[in-house]
Structure formats: structure tokens, C-alpha cells
Amino acid sequence: MDLHFGDSKPTDEERAAIDALLGPPESSWEGADRSDADLRWARGGREARDRRDLLLPGLHAINDRVGWISDGALDHLCRRLTVPPAEAYGVATFYSMFSVKPRPATVLHVCTDLACAAAGASELCAGVEARLGLGSGVHVERSPCLGLCERAPAALAIKAGDPVRTAVSAPATVHEAVLAASSPDSAPQEPPAAMAVPQAGDPGLTLLRRVGVVDPSSLDDYRSHGGYAALRRAFALGPAGVIREVTDSGLVGRGGAAFPTGRKWQATASQPDHPHYLVCNADESEPGTFKDRVILEGDPFALVESMTIAAYATGAHRGYLYLRGEYPRALRRMEHAIAQARARGFLGDDVLGQGYAFDIEIRRGAGAYICGEETALFNSIEGYRGEPRSKPPFPVEKGLFGKPTVENNVETLVNVLPILTMGAEAYAAIGTEKSTGPKLFCVSGSVERPGIYELPFGATLGELLDLAGVRPRLRAVLLGGAAGGFVRPDERDIPLTFEGTREAGTTLGSGVVMAFDDTVPLPRLLLRIAEFFRDESCGQCVPCRVGTVRQEEALHRIAERTGAAAADDIALLREVGRAMRDASICGLGQTAWNAVESAIDRLGAYE
Amino acid sequence: MTVTELGIPRRLLEFTIDGQAVRAPEGATILDACRAAGKDIPTLCEGDTLRPKNACRVCVVEVEGSRTLVPACSRKAEAGMEVRTGTERARHSRKIVLELLASSVDLSMTPQVAEWIKEYEAKPDRFGPDAARLNEEPRVDNDLYVRDYDKCILCYKCVDACGDQWQNTFAISVAGRGFDARIAVEQDAPLTDSACVYCGNCIEVCPTGALSFKSEFDMRAAGTWDESAQTETTTICAYCGVGCNLTLHVQDNEIVKVTSPHDNPVTHGNLCIKGRFGYQHVQNRD
Numbered sequence A: 001m002d003l004h005f006g007d008s009k010p011t012d013e014e015r016a017a018i019d020a021l022l023g024p025p026e027s028s029w030e031g032a033d034r035s036d037a038d039l040r041w042a043r044g045g046r047e048a049r050d051r052r053d054l055l056l057p058g059l060h061a062i063n064d065r066v067g068w069i070s071d072g073a074l075d076h077l078c079r080r081l082t083v084p085p086a087e088a089y090g091v092a093t094f095y096s097m098f099s100v101k102p103r104p105a106t107v108l109h110v111c112t113d114l115a116c117a118a119a120g121a122s123e124l125c126a127g128v129e130a131r132l133g134l135g136s137g138v139h140v141e142r143s144p145c146l147g148l149c150e151r152a153p154a155a156l157a158i159k160a161g162d163p164v165r166t167a168v169s170a171p172a173t174v175h176e177a178v179l180a181a182s183s184p185d186s187a188p189q190e191p192p193a194a195m196a197v198p199q200a201g202d203p204g205l206t207l208l209r210r211v212g213v214v215d216p217s218s219l220d221d222y223r224s225h226g227g228y229a230a231l232r233r234a235f236a237l238g239p240a241g242v243i244r245e246v247t248d249s250g251l252v253g254r255g256g257a258a259f260p261t262g263r264k265w266q267a268t269a270s271q272p273d274h275p276h277y278l279v280c281n282a283d284e285s286e287p288g289t290f291k292d293r294v295i296l297e298g299d300p301f302a303l304v305e306s307m308t309i310a311a312y313a314t315g316a317h318r319g320y321l322y323l324r325g326e327y328p329r330a331l332r333r334m335e336h337a338i339a340q341a342r343a344r345g346f347l348g349d350d351v352l353g354q355g356y357a358f359d360i361e362i363r364r365g366a367g368a369y370i371c372g373e374e375t376a377l378f379n380s381i382e383g384y385r386g387e388p389r390s391k392p393p394f395p396v397e398k399g400l401f402g403k404p405t406v407e408n409n410v411e412t413l414v415n416v417l418p419i420l421t422m423g424a425e426a427y428a429a430i431g432t433e434k435s436t437g438p439k440l441f442c443v444s445g446s447v448e449r450p451g452i453y454e455l456p457f458g459a460t461l462g463e464l465l466d467l468a469g470v471r472p473r474l475r476a477v478l479l480g481g482a483a484g485g486f487v488r489p490d491e492r493d494i495p496l497t498f499e500g501t502r503e504a505g506t507t508l509g510s511g512v513v514m515a516f517d518d519t520v521p522l523p524r525l526l527l528r529i530a531e532f533f534r535d536e537s538c539g540q541c542v543p544c545r546v547g548t549v550r551q552e553e554a555l556h557r558i559a560e561r562t563g564a565a566a567a568d569d570i571a572l573l574r575e576v577g578r579a580m581r582d583a584s585i586c587g588l589g590q591t592a593w594n595a596v597e598s599a600i601d602r603l604g605a606y607e
Numbered sequence B: 001m002t003v004t005e006l007g008i009p010r011r012l013l014e015f016t017i018d019g020q021a022v023r024a025p026e027g028a029t030i031l032d033a034c035r036a037a038g039k040d041i042p043t044l045c046e047g048d049t050l051r052p053k054n055a056c057r058v059c060v061v062e063v064e065g066s067r068t069l070v071p072a073c074s075r076k077a078e079a080g081m082e083v084r085t086g087t088e089r090a091r092h093s094r095k096i097v098l099e100l101l102a103s104s105v106d107l108s109m110t111p112q113v114a115e116w117i118k119e120y121e122a123k124p125d126r127f128g129p130d131a132a133r134l135n136e137e138p139r140v141d142n143d144l145y146v147r148d149y150d151k152c153i154l155c156y157k158c159v160d161a162c163g164d165q166w167q168n169t170f171a172i173s174v175a176g177r178g179f180d181a182r183i184a185v186e187q188d189a190p191l192t193d194s195a196c197v198y199c200g201n202c203i204e205v206c207p208t209g210a211l212s213f214k215s216e217f218d219m220r221a222a223g224t225w226d227e228s229a230q231t232e233t234t235t236i237c238a239y240c241g242v243g244c245n246l247t248l249h250v251q252d253n254e255i256v257k258v259t260s261p262h263d264n265p266v267t268h269g270n271l272c273i274k275g276r277f278g279y280q281h282v283q284n285r286d
Helices: A012-022 A036-040 A045-049 A052-066 A071-081 A085-092 A114-118 A121-131 A174-182 A219-224 A229-249 A261-269 A291-298 A300-314 A328-343 A374-382 A410-422 A424-428 A461-467 A498-503 A522-536 A542-557 A564-583 A587-591 A594-601 B030-036 B088-102 B113-119 B157-162 B201-205 B214-222 B273-277
Strands: A106-111 A138-143 A155-159 A165-169 A276-282 A316-323 A359-364 A405-409 A438-445 A451-456 A474-479 A485-487 A512-517 B012-017 B020-025 B060-063 B082-084 B145-147 B173-175 B182-184 B211-213 B230-236 B245-251 B254-259
Touching (some): A012 A052, A012 A071, A229 A424, A261 A300, A261 A410, A276 A300, A276 A410, A291 A300, A300 A405, A316 A328, A410 A438, A542 A564, A542 A587, A564 A594, B030 B082, B145 B214, B157 B201, B211 B214
Parallel strands (some): A276 A316, A276 A405
Antiparallel strands (some): A474 A485, B012 B020, B060 B082, B145 B211
């Protein structure tokens, strides 16, 4: 690769940030001072290109230190990693948390997504923008869902520096959000993760039983609450035995697609190509979803243990935890948990003295919903634009770095612990015949006690809403997030199972249950959903890239219209929506019209 | 003597296209099989010298058992597959894709699109006069070729040709996201500040005229471009020993553009700056 670099040079700070990640440059070819040794130095071919996956961490390093990515910094990073600058520019401009234009060191992300919009995000935004104008040293960014829906409206301040500082303000007032942005260090502490779990401490809980009970920073506390019993059982069963248990348990993926986990593991484990990889998808970005955050923050060791089990079963020795960039506390907790586990022999060359090697690396997302799509996530980790790949080949055959990969959602993985400790049979007895086990639901919006609820599959929508204390004058319930569908308030009997929601013509998705009362005009919500998809489309395929724009335009036109005045545009929406569903490459485009369609058909949004 | 590569014999797969039994060699795509069976499926991002990107989705067909439509250009044929190319569902998606593209991009120089729009009864105007368009101005920043991204359908062919599939220069990439995604060099700089080596292999594969010779761009602007008055002569490049084929497009006894045959077994339509743009000496009459 004959790379071409411009003349821009990195600042000392930018250079230091990159060198802190990659180590000092070894030669002037990599940006060090010139010396005679350079004449006999070469790093080329595979050795140089194989570090491409450090591109995203490198961009984070620059952005964390300076707040934006200058040409000089980008060039220097490219030199260090042998990445063509044009490609790195394409990657940097893909993620919404990066900027290639100068901006203040502090960025305040104010969530304007569904739950926050219903809780007054637009007033918050307007107030914050009025206070933090030009020259305030804070750049205000309207953001998609920050995963803090139980405390809407939410704002996240990120102040670049060494180290980068973050502060969450939720529920945010203008004053508190401004305070968080101007001095993140002195902003009030976030409440503990257990505050998002109204059932916390209930002994009947399975997945959430440790949240709020154990100290999330203590491995010993985790172990004294049953931690690492499942891994010991896994070692006793052997990889095939673990897969058998998981298959028998009937566990299916909790990220939204509901694919049988045992089958996925079996398919990966049996691939002759090596190495195998494990990827944990913690890029939870579906509007209204915050269950993974609560597990990551409240019970981080559970994820470390379940990743170890999954990797052991599928023959992987390296696991990647792809964590969404907007979860700073989850990042800190997971970093700490992984370091503790490593120090104590629960990760590393010889896990629990069983001769099995496994380690976990955290990779941070940088603001791209699409990276929750499994193959887009692989591209993101590998240092490419997070665009979905076309399937087949499927990840079990050719996934991360082109190798057999098993990718599971956080919630799916932590279900493996009770499966192994209580046995497949007992686990499968929870829930219904086709949807086994407990399920986490993210309840937000117009309810008294928003948060994560754990219920066995089979509870009805009404039961869940009652548990969360639904407020009067309910107008609509959104199931499954922006990619899901609306149901009517009178559809309380819908069983919250995969088959039950399917039968009712809707979807469970990732477990989002968002309640809206009649104070929020439905067309405004639909418009926000359409904006979300327009912003988050990667742009690769035409139906989604242009279709999401046309969908938003049509919804704009009919925002104030009903009946015959809206009929033409609704017909147009249906036609575009159908093509998006049929012809888009990935799930984003395929589901971009779901919520709008359900609002029109089920709720009569424009009648 | 031209050596035609025969390769190892490939197993034939039997399946059906529109109810008709067809056989295609293992590894062939649905599109290959459709073309062999004489069925015409529109394609835009598919390139004969590039790996399928399946970004445009205009070639979608129905495959029995598949939840969504399937891109014919990239999906490999499988034994027993039941492919349907002309169903209402497939035609609907093609129509919408054509409408979405034609309403946002200048397709005036894209071959066959006008026919397809007619055939599929696409009405790009129905998104209204305010429908967002790319709204890009042509970028004329060097003497050799022009990038008019108002005509760009983001098929990725230029990126693939510049990158690991042919040229290995990696001067361009897709930058930005969604509707704002554009082909760009780093920092969206002029080409002259980029890694571009002016091989023009991106122009060779561009399906929409977004990339064109400066000579063609200027003549079109002046209204003197007349393809019917052009002759095409395939010859051998005189510069080096490789002996690439050049196809000289000549109008009024002047070379106006140079392409290269895609079926050349060595170069597959790729050239270097000399072959592509270094033709002035031929017509230097002083």
C-alpha cells in the first residue's frame, strides 16, 4: 500500500493521545524523529495492515483528548496504522460522536428521542441551547436515545481532556444540564443502576437478582452471591454439554431477532476454520432500550462470566465486548470487572486452572445505531465503516475478521448463567412453551415507575403496565422500540412472548414497552421515529438511504392533516415502506416503516 | 495468442427461474443464470469487473423461502432454488428504487434508466417539488477528469476500483452517513491534494456519468459532444511493455476519451494515467 499523506502535522496533544494507545512510534516512517535506524526499518504487508482494527480506538483516543479529529491527527493515526487517510476519513465521518470539524472540548448530548421528547426534551434543548451559545465552550448536540429512558429527559456531557470526563444529567433540568456540561467533575453522581430496577431486591428475580444487591466493583461480592458457579458447571459439562444445555433450555436471542442461541453456538463450534471469536453486542441503541446498561452497570461480572462460558462452548479464545459509546459508566464498570477477573485468574491463559485461555477486549462504539446490526458491528470493530454485510455468508461461518463468530446480546448471554445453575429443564419450565425463561422489559414513558422489569415470558402487556403503574389517558404503547410497532391501550391482553406478539401482528423486539398518553401528538412521535431512521441509515442501499428521507418528508407534510387530506401521502408511505421492508440490505431499512405503519393501521393516526 | 482460461470444471446446479428449469455452474449468481436464460434484470451497481456490492437493490428478485427479496447480482445460485424475477413484489421494489434514485440524483447520463422508468411505470415526481436532492455541483479541480456527484448513486464501484479490487491506491472512500454520504477523498479535499494517481479506472466503472473525462465534460457543456459522430478504435498502448488495450473514442479526428475493453484477460479495463490520459502526442500536429 503506497499511502499518501498531506502536510498537516498533529499537535503534541494529539500525538500523545495516539501514542498512549499504540505506544511510541518505532521509526520516522511512523511519525518519530528521523534516525539512521530508519534506513533498516520496515513494517509492511500483513504486519502493518493487521492493526486496522485499532483505527476506531485511535479515533476515540483523539476525540477523547481534544474533542474533535483534525487532519494532522487523522494523518498521524493513519501513518501509525498503515490505513489510507481517505478510508480513515470515511470511518471518522461515519460516527456521530466524532467531528472532523473544530468544536469545543465539551459536547452536551441532549436526548430528543421518544421517551425524552414526551418528557419535555424540546424545552430542555431550547433552554440549554439558549444558555450555551457560541463562546460558552460547549457544543450542544441533539441526540438519539441515550438509553436513560427511565430518567427522561436525559443529557450526557463529554468533556475532552486527559482523562476525558463525563457527566450524566437525568432527569435533567436546564440548570443541571448546563452544570454537567460546564463542570462535569462537580456534577452530582448518577444514582446507582439499581434505581432503574423497581423490583430490585426481590428474591424471585433471576436475571436481575444481583442488581442493587452486590457491589458491582467487587469480584468477591459477586462470588459470594453465586458468581462463577455457572462457569464451574460449564467446565464440568464440557463444551458440547454446555451447548446441549443451552439448546435444551430453548433460549433464543434477546436482541430482537429471537434466533435460537443453542443452534447458533452449535453452528459456530462445528466450524473447522479457526480461530473462533465471541462478540457480545452491547451496542444497545434501540430507542427505549436500556436493559443492557443496567446489567453492565449493576452486575458486570455476570457478563464476564457468561462471555467466558459462551466462548468456552464455541471454542473461542478471544471475546470482544462492543459497548455503545454513550455508556461511560458501563464502560468503567466493565473495564474494572474485566481487569479484576484477569488479575484473579478468571480470564487469561488458564481460566480457573482448567487450561482454557480466554480474554475479553472492550471496543467502544461511537454513535451509530446501525452498528448494533451484527455484521455492521464486525465492520466497526475491524476499523471499517459500520455498514452491514450481505448475508450469506452468515457470521457463524464468516464473521469477525472473516472467521466463525458467535455474536450475542448482553441479555441473551446472562441468561446462560441460570440455565447452567438451575439446569435446562428447570429453566425451560419458566415462561411459555415457545418462549422460555425470564425476560427483561424496558418500561418508560407515561408510567409511575419506569425501569427494567423482569417477568417470565407469558405475562401480558396489561400486567406489565400495571406493575409499572401506567398513568391514566393512555393513548398508545410502543413495543420493541423504533423498529417495533404501536399497539392500542385496549390491547392489554397481548401475551408478551415472541409467538404471542407475532400472533397479535406486532413484535416484542428487544423488550421495549413505551407508554404514551394523549399529551403527545402521535404524528410528532412518528416524525421523530422517521428522523431517527433517516439519521441512522448507513447510506449503503437505496431503499433505506433515500426511502427513510422520503418517509420523513411525507410525515412532515401530513403532520397536521387527517383523513382525505393525508390519504395520498399515506398511500405513498405504504409503497415506499413496502420496498424498504422487502429490498433493504439489513434490519434497519427493513423495519424503518414498522412503527409508522402500525400507528396508521392500529391507532388510526391520521383518521 | 490469447489464452482463454478454462478453469476447473464446475458442477452444474439445477434450479428454476420463473418456473423454467435452468442449470448454472456452481458459484454463478442468480443474475448470471438469468442472463444465460435470456432474462433481463435491471442493474446499476453491478459491474462486470468488480465484486457485487448489491447496494442499489434494483436487481432484486423473489426466492422461495426468503423473507425479503434477494439481490440477483450477488446471491449465489443454489440447487433447488425457486427464483421468480417478474413478480409484482419484485417489480414494486424495483419501481420504488428507480423512483427514489431518480427523485434525488441526476440520472440523465445513466444508460437504460429512462427505459426502465417507463417499463416499471416509475413516477419520480410524485415525491413533490420539495423532495430532497443531492444538490452537488460538479468538481473541476484538475485537467483530467471531473467529479459530478449530483449524478452519483453511491454504487461504490469507484471506491472498489480505486481500492483493493484493482488499483490499490485507496484515494477515495464513502464519507458521511445516510443521505449525506458522499464519495470523497480525505477531508473532502480537491483531488490534487489526495492520493489519486489519475489512472481513471474509476471513470471506467462509473455507471452514471458522475465521473467523466474533462474533455467529455467540457464538450457536453459546450454542446459539442456527439456520440453518434464518434468512432471507437481499439489499439495497443504505446507506452510500456505491458501492452494494454486502449479504445480511443474519436470525434472530428480528435481523441475525446479513452476506455479499455473489460474483457481483456490481463487488464480487465484498467489502465494507468499514461494510457488513459496521455494521448495528446498522437494529435500534436505541429
